[in-house]
Amino acid sequence: MYQYDQYDQAMVDARVEEFRDQVRRRLAGDINDDQFKPLRLKNGLYLQLHAYMLRVAIPYGTFNSRQMRKLAHIARTYDRGYGHFTTRQNIQYNWIKLEEAPDILAELASVEMHAIQTSGESIRNISADQYAGAAADEICDPRPWAELIRQATTFHPEFSYLPRKFKIAVISAAEDRAALRWHDCALRIVRNEAGEEGFEVYAGGGMGRTPFIAYKIRDFLPAAQIFSYLQAILRVWNLHARRDNIHKQRMKILVHELGEEEFRRQVEEEFQTFLALGTDFPQAEYDRIAAYFTPPPFEAGLSDDIDRSDPDFALWVDRQVVAHKAPGYAIANISLKPVGGIPGDISAEQMELVADLAERYSFDEIRATHAQNLVLPHVRKADLYALWQALDAAGLANVNLDLVTDIIACPGLDYCTLANARSIPVAQKIAERFANMERQLDIGELKIKISGCINACGHHHAGQIGILGVDRKGTENYQLLLGGSGAEDTSQAKITGPGFDEAGIVDAVERTVERYRELREPGERFLDTYRRVGLDPFKEAIYG
Amino acid sequence: MRILTGNDLKSGAVIWWTGRDWSLHVEDAADVGEHGEAVLAAEDGARRVNGGYIVDAEQTAEGPRPAHIKDRIRALGPTVRPDLTLKPADPTAGDWVI
Numbered sequence: 001m002y003q004y005d006q007y008d009q010a011m012v013d014a015r016v017e018e019f020r021d022q023v024r025r026r027l028a029g030d031i032n033d034d035q036f037k038p039l040r041l042k043n044g045l046y047l048q049l050h051a052y053m054l055r056v057a058i059p060y061g062t063f064n065s066r067q068m069r070k071l072a073h074i075a076r077t078y079d080r081g082y083g084h085f086t087t088r089q090n091i092q093y094n095w096i097k098l099e100e101a102p103d104i105l106a107e108l109a110s111v112e113m114h115a116i117q118t119s120g121e122s123i124r125n126i127s128a129d130q131y132a133g134a135a136a137d138e139i140c141d142p143r144p145w146a147e148l149i150r151q152a153t154t155f156h157p158e159f160s161y162l163p164r165k166f167k168i169a170v171i172s173a174a175e176d177r178a179a180l181r182w183h184d185c186a187l188r189i190v191r192n193e194a195g196e197e198g199f200e201v202y203a204g205g206g207m208g209r210t211p212f213i214a215y216k217i218r219d220f221l222p223a224a225q226i227f228s229y230l231q232a233i234l235r236v237w238n239l240h241a242r243r244d245n246i247h248k249q250r251m252k253i254l255v256h257e258l259g260e261e262e263f264r265r266q267v268e269e270e271f272q273t274f275l276a277l278g279t280d281f282p283q284a285e286y287d288r289i290a291a292y293f294t295p296p297p298f299e300a301g302l303s304d305d306i307d308r309s310d311p312d313f314a315l316w317v318d319r320q321v322v323a324h325k326a327p328g329y330a331i332a333n334i335s336l337k338p339v340g341g342i343p344g345d346i347s348a349e350q351m352e353l354v355a356d357l358a359e360r361y362s363f364d365e366i367r368a369t370h371a372q373n374l375v376l377p378h379v380r381k382a383d384l385y386a387l388w389q390a391l392d393a394a395g396l397a398n399v400n401l402d403l404v405t406d407i408i409a410c411p412g413l414d415y416c417t418l419a420n421a422r423s424i425p426v427a428q429k430i431a432e433r434f435a436n437m438e439r440q441l442d443i444g445e446l447k448i449k450i451s452g453c454i455n456a457c458g459h460h461h462a463g464q465i466g467i468l469g470v471d472r473k474g475t476e477n478y479q480l481l482l483g484g485s486g487a488e489d490t491s492q493a494k495i496t497g498p499g500f501d502e503a504g505i506v507d508a509v510e511r512t513v514e515r516y517r518e519l520r521e522p523g524e525r526f527l528d529t530y531r532r533v534g535l536d537p538f539k540e541a542i543y544g
Numbered sequence: 545m546r547i548l549t550g551n552d553l554k555s556g557a558v559i560w561w562t563g564r565d566w567s568l569h570v571e572d573a574a575d576v577g578e579h580g581e582a583v584l585a586a587e588d589g590a591r592r593v594n595g596g597y598i599v600d601a602e603q604t605a606e607g608p609r610p611a612h613i614k615d616r617i618r619a620l621g622p623t624v625r626p627d628l629t630l631k632p633a634d635p636t637a638g639d640w641v642i
């Protein structure tokens with residue numbers, strides 16, 4: 001993984017001291033909250049429902065044991081003993097004190113971490129396939145590209161005051177594990193007929209109040225031109241963005257209003273300007289960064305056999321372990337979705353255990369996923385049983401990857417100032433309703449995603465079953481949506497009809513699932529059945 | 545009745561105006577009637593509260609109860625973590641929110 005050089009470290013250290021002075025001035029009353037707010041947001045510090053919340057960047061979801069231990073230390077020392085992994089592969093803390101925030105940033109800087117651009121109108125933490133560098137189906141490791149884009153755009157003056165936040169994802173496999181087309185700008189690495197590496201480029205996606213799936217605006221962009229092309233996209237948006245209307249500032253609105261063709265034409269025109277200016281990065285710079293992502297020293301000649309004599313272990317392997325590119329190795333998914341738990345939450349003790357296990361079994365690498373789970377990407381198959389035993393003892397061997405209880409949920413009204421309804425209790429009650437393992441396995445892949453407001457942090461638009469919490473005359477109300485996908489078969493979920501109260505939405509989900517079981521044909525996932533039969537049979541089951 | 549809330553500048557904790565000072569407990573909140581804006585203006589100047597605002601509430605035997613669920617959650621703490629609320633020993637405290 002990438003390691004800071006002296007320039008990176010100096011920049012992050014300087015930023016900590018700059019923020020320390022800003023906090024000092026705020027506490028002394030030299031600046032008011034209107035003046036301070038944009039400064040704290042540029043350092044990932046929000047004021048939430050109960051306290052300050054700090055969002056820490058985990059670039060493309062990759063981190064190591066030292067960093068995880070520091071995250072555990074921060075949870076224990078400065079917060080209330082836990083952290084919360086988010087849908088952008090970040091981690092956030094919910095109970096931060098303003099006067100301690102600079103010390104936390106200094107602690108993060110000591111392990112090459114920060115909270116820069118995790119909020120505000122900036123290019124946010126770049127997300128990627130959580131299996132990058134390990135996946136059997138990838139063309140190459142997409143993280144050097146993500147890191148290059150991160151370095152090129154962080155602190156770039158043209159991108160420091162964007163019209164609104166801007167989200168980028170990078171993958172290099174046919175299977176989309178990063179909700180690619182729900183991003184402002186989405187990059188999928190492909191090879192052309194000559195075998196050259198390049199990008200399929202998508203633009204204009206995003207969820208929130210006005211959801212759009214990104215359009216493909218380039219079939220193939222030579223890889224070396226990616227920064228010039230990104231600059232062109234951002235400049236077209238920066239030039240035309242509706243800064244007069246907060247609801248129309250995201251790039252997806254501009255792409256929609258200009259139209260796919262006109263947006264593409266303007267980007268291509270701007271791109272030619274950048275090509276003439278020679279803003280592409282030097283190959284040596286890519287090579288420098290890529291050197292940090294060389295594969296770990298995988299052992300040769302390992303067996304692919306797994307002793308499956310323990311049925312509980314075999315079940316975990318079947319659900320939580322996926323194929324690795326190196327013979328004898330596997331990718332292990334750690335579910336942060338225990339039935340009755342809070343999706344994405346992890347205690348300081350569990351963080352430390354995962355750090356130990358990553359060090360012992362996964363070449364010191366950990367990944368955070370956009371589905372609020374963790375991954376150990378490089379585990380010898382021979383070590384899986386020992387890994388599973390250690391995870392099981394810590395309550396981290398849940399078996400539910402992509403099943404009905406593997407629910408994405410935003411913090412909702414329990415923590416968030418923007419939310420209108422609670423998300424977590426709904427997720428907990430649905431998980432409890434479907435807790436039976438045999439039932440979960442019988443239902444198969446079913447991705448439920450819950451948001452507590454229209455900002456859609458819980459990705460309800462991409463839920464095979466989506467739930468949106470709204471405020472109806474001061475009470476929580478939940479709308480049910482069906483048919484969304486954040487995978488390579490991206491689609492937007494549709495609202496089924498009138499909403500429900502908290503108990504009602506759980507019953508409605510169960511009626512939906514039971515109708516699927518009646519209608520499904522052999523081998524069909526929930527989403528396949530929905531797409532085949534349409535909304536009406538489900539509406540009939542939901543509303544009678 | 546109308547009560548005042550905001551977040552403590554240093555800690556971010558939810559606080560309620562008692563008539564003389566700020567308290568962590570909504571039970572201590574005072575009815576400010578029509579004077580809420582003036583109190584908030586003065587307190588903002590005193591640099592003790594962030595994002596202060598006026599809340600409609602009803603007086604109950606246990607003290608003021610905010611009219612909106614969001615403010616009741618702010619007053620108690622997250623409904624999904626009783627151990628993190630202001631009443632961790634009371635397993636029924638969440639009923640007050642709903």
